[in-house]
Amino acid sequence: MDLLEFQGKQLFAHVGVPVPEGRVAAAPGEARAAAEELGGRVVVKAQVRVGGRGKAGGIKAADGPQAAEEAAATILGMDIRGHRVNLVWVERATEIAAEWYVSFTLDRGVGRHLAMVSARGGMDIEAVAASDPAAVVRRHIDPVVGLADWQAADLVYRAGLERTAARPAAATLRRLYRAFVDLDCDLVEVNPLVLTAGGEVIALDAKVTLDSNAFFRHRDFEAFREAFQEDPIERLAREKGLGFIKLDGSVGIIGNGAGLVMSTLDVVSLVGGAAANFLDVGGGAGAETISGALEVLTRDPAVKAVLVNIFGGITRCDLVAQGIVTALGERELPWPIVVRLDGTNAPEGRAILAEAASERVIPAATMLEAAQRAVELAGGR
Amino acid sequence: MAIYVDETTRLLVQNLTGREGSFHAMRNRAYGTNVVAGVSPGKGGQDVQGVPVFDTVSAAVEATGANTTLCFVPAPFASDAILEAAAAPGMRLIVCITEGIPAQDEARVVNYLRQTTGVPLIGPNCPGVISPGKANVGIMPHEICLPGRVGVVSRSGTLTYQAVHELTTRGIGQSTCVGIGGDPVPGTSFVDVLSRFEADPETEAVVLIGEIGGEAEEQAAAFIKAHMTKPVVAYIAGFTAPPGKKMGHAGAIISGSSGTAAAKKEALEAADAVVVTYPTEIGEAVAAL
Numbered sequence: 001m002d003l004l005e006f007q008g009k010q011l012f013a014h015v016g017v018p019v020p021e022g023r024v025a026a027a028p029g030e031a032r033a034a035a036e037e038l039g040g041r042v043v044v045k046a047q048v049r050v051g052g053r054g055k056a057g058g059i060k061a062a063d064g065p066q067a068a069e070e071a072a073a074t075i076l077g078m079d080i081r082g083h084r085v086n087l088v089w090v091e092r093a094t095e096i097a098a099e100w101y102v103s104f105t106l107d108r109g110v111g112r113h114l115a116m117v118s119a120r121g122g123m124d125i126e127a128v129a130a131s132d133p134a135a136v137v138r139r140h141i142d143p144v145v146g147l148a149d150w151q152a153a154d155l156v157y158r159a160g161l162e163r164t165a166a167r168p169a170a171a172t173l174r175r176l177y178r179a180f181v182d183l184d185c186d187l188v189e190v191n192p193l194v195l196t197a198g199g200e201v202i203a204l205d206a207k208v209t210l211d212s213n214a215f216f217r218h219r220d221f222e223a224f225r226e227a228f229q230e231d232p233i234e235r236l237a238r239e240k241g242l243g244f245i246k247l248d249g250s251v252g253i254i255g256n257g258a259g260l261v262m263s264t265l266d267v268v269s270l271v272g273g274a275a276a277n278f279l280d281v282g283g284g285a286g287a288e289t290i291s292g293a294l295e296v297l298t299r300d301p302a303v304k305a306v307l308v309n310i311f312g313g314i315t316r317c318d319l320v321a322q323g324i325v326t327a328l329g330e331r332e333l334p335w336p337i338v339v340r341l342d343g344t345n346a347p348e349g350r351a352i353l354a355e356a357a358s359e360r361v362i363p364a365a366t367m368l369e370a371a372q373r374a375v376e377l378a379g380g381r
Numbered sequence: 382m383a384i385y386v387d388e389t390t391r392l393l394v395q396n397l398t399g400r401e402g403s404f405h406a407m408r409n410r411a412y413g414t415n416v417v418a419g420v421s422p423g424k425g426g427q428d429v430q431g432v433p434v435f436d437t438v439s440a441a442v443e444a445t446g447a448n449t450t451l452c453f454v455p456a457p458f459a460s461d462a463i464l465e466a467a468a469a470p471g472m473r474l475i476v477c478i479t480e481g482i483p484a485q486d487e488a489r490v491v492n493y494l495r496q497t498t499g500v501p502l503i504g505p506n507c508p509g510v511i512s513p514g515k516a517n518v519g520i521m522p523h524e525i526c527l528p529g530r531v532g533v534v535s536r537s538g539t540l541t542y543q544a545v546h547e548l549t550t551r552g553i554g555q556s557t558c559v560g561i562g563g564d565p566v567p568g569t570s571f572v573d574v575l576s577r578f579e580a581d582p583e584t585e586a587v588v589l590i591g592e593i594g595g596e597a598e599e600q601a602a603a604f605i606k607a608h609m610t611k612p613v614v615a616y617i618a619g620f621t622a623p624p625g626k627k628m629g630h631a632g633a634i635i636s637g638s639s640g641t642a643a644a645k646k647e648a649l650e651a652a653d654a655v656v657v658t659y660p661t662e663i664g665e666a667v668a669a670l
Contacts, residue, residue, distance in 0.1 A: 101630075105631045108565050108596065111567075129630075211483050259540035266620045312522060313539065314508075
């Protein structure tokens with residue numbers, strides 16, 4: 001789960017990484033009040049869960065309360081790469097002596113943590129990494145041992161961070177790494193981590209991605225969602241424990257397992273249709289999960305036909321069929337459902353559907369046949 | 382021969398008394414797998430349809446000579462259960478079905494196993510391993526399998542079933558089917574499984590099922606090119622998946638353009654693997670080898 005900048009900064013402050021003082025504002029007047037409280041020069045920053053805010057004009061400096069209010073009025077409501085700005089973060093401006101880049105993430109290729117540090121942080125870090133790879137120092141960290149003190153120092157010196165600030169820089173790296181591990185993050189990225197004119201090391205930005213699989217030991221993290229602008233269909237799907245992504249087509253997709261669902265999207269596209277969504281019911285889905293998935297699709301007016309593609313393993317096809325029958329009984333479904341069942345208890349599942357004898361349900365023998373039929377019923381692309 | 386599991390497998394099921402554990406353990410036993418013990422802390426002395434339950438893995442191994450474990454322990458406790466299994470003398474394979482283990486736990490456990498005991502871990506978040514006609518260790522629907530000479534390896538559970546189904550309906554049997562799982566830090570990689578298939582005299586060809594994300598398929602392609610003499614048929618899912626809206630720069634800096642379905646297909650084709658477009662073509666492509 002991606003956090004907003006100000007939420008990431010809350011976590012940083014909690015682990016002892018200095019961040020500029022600031023306030024959240026949802027309206028220009030609130031930004032003005034925040035600037036008055038903070039005093040002096042401030043920066044008004046769009047709070048969206050996507051990169052490229054600076055280039056999109058979502059970050060503006062302001063000399064005082066009036067300018068802060070005006071900046072917030074411009075930024076609030078902006079669309080940044082498909083994300084509407086509903087909140088801004090107003091923080092005390094920092095006098096910057098140097099801008100660095102720091103991140104900790106998991107390198108899936110080798111299955112170890114990866115630290116990346118550069119003395120050339122800022123908006124163009126990806127371009128720097130592409131044109132001058134040596135400018136970004138990369139070091140793998142053994143997750144069993146963690147970031148050793150010598151490694152933090154090695155990163156600082158090899159990246160060429162200002163020598164006068166080597167100690168606080170290394171200490172900041174160690175704290176950020178602890179946050180990455182102890183708070184179960186998939187990503188901790190600070191761009192820029194700055195050295196101030198006064199010699200302090202401060203995180204001017206925070207990109208934090210939390211691992212929702214670990215929320216059982218961080219119960220308070222769920223509350224971060226309150227600040228997100230979540231699509232109502234996506235929220236319903238999440239509350240029902242479904243993996244859901246809205247897409248542009250007209251064939252509603254329900255499947256079990258991310259791989260099979262992705263493959264279903266591909267096949268629907270190859271036979272001339274387009275999927276309205278990605279919906280993975282996960283492993284071991286019961287009848288309630290399936291009827292819930294169908295309910296989610298009823299909320300999307302773009303759906304013209306539904307394709308249920310299940311290959312049972314830990315998921316039992318009889319329970320899937322029961323879920324479809326339940327949904328048919330609970331509500332008027334506005335579209336035909338093409339159903340393909342194979343694997344665990346598939347014959348039982350097919351029998352349940354045959355017995356229900358609903359004209360809304362169209363059985364299909366193979367994945368390809370099911371995709372062709374669903375695309376046809378949805379009226380093509 | 383087959384790989385990982387066969388007639389010599391003596392299976393222990395961790396959390397045998399749970400709903401999924403008991404259901405699939407009994408299915409595996411019905412298939413002919415030698416299910417010798419279960420572990421559920423606090424329930425030692427009970428049995429599940431005749432399979433004795435122990436409090437700890439070491440006690441179960443001592444009493445029954447179990448050499449393989451199948452783990453259904455819930456995500457918050459699963460990484461501990463894997464470490465417990467790895468510590469038991471004589472344990473030669475750990476298969477973990479559990480979905481949703483925190484990535485930090487997984488990274489620690491996988492690296493620890495690599496550095497210490499070296500016991501192979503398949504999964505987590507995988508469907509397990511089946512050597513048709515010999516043993517099923519996991520949740521794969523064995524009804525769709527047929528004994529034979531094609532090895533199957535996949536990151537996706539249900540796509541594994543789809544691939545096996547395509548083979549079996551054409552009368553093409555399988556030596557072993559391995560689901561390595563789609564988690565960020567899988568215990569076993571494509572390369573680990575490919576090297577076993579290459580060495581297995583009963584495997585004549587391999588089907589590899591990949592998906593977008595990470596670089597496992599690219600690594601597999603490099604291995605195929607350098608070391609495989611047996612033909613490989615591959616399928617990649619995710620050509621039309623929307624690009625992930627990643628927030629930070631780190632992902633882009635690490636991977637550049639790799640990780641897309643097109644890049645994986647290209648890498649595998651450059652290694653002389655046959656890459657099919659539809660999952661339904663897997664059977665045809667293997668038949669045509």
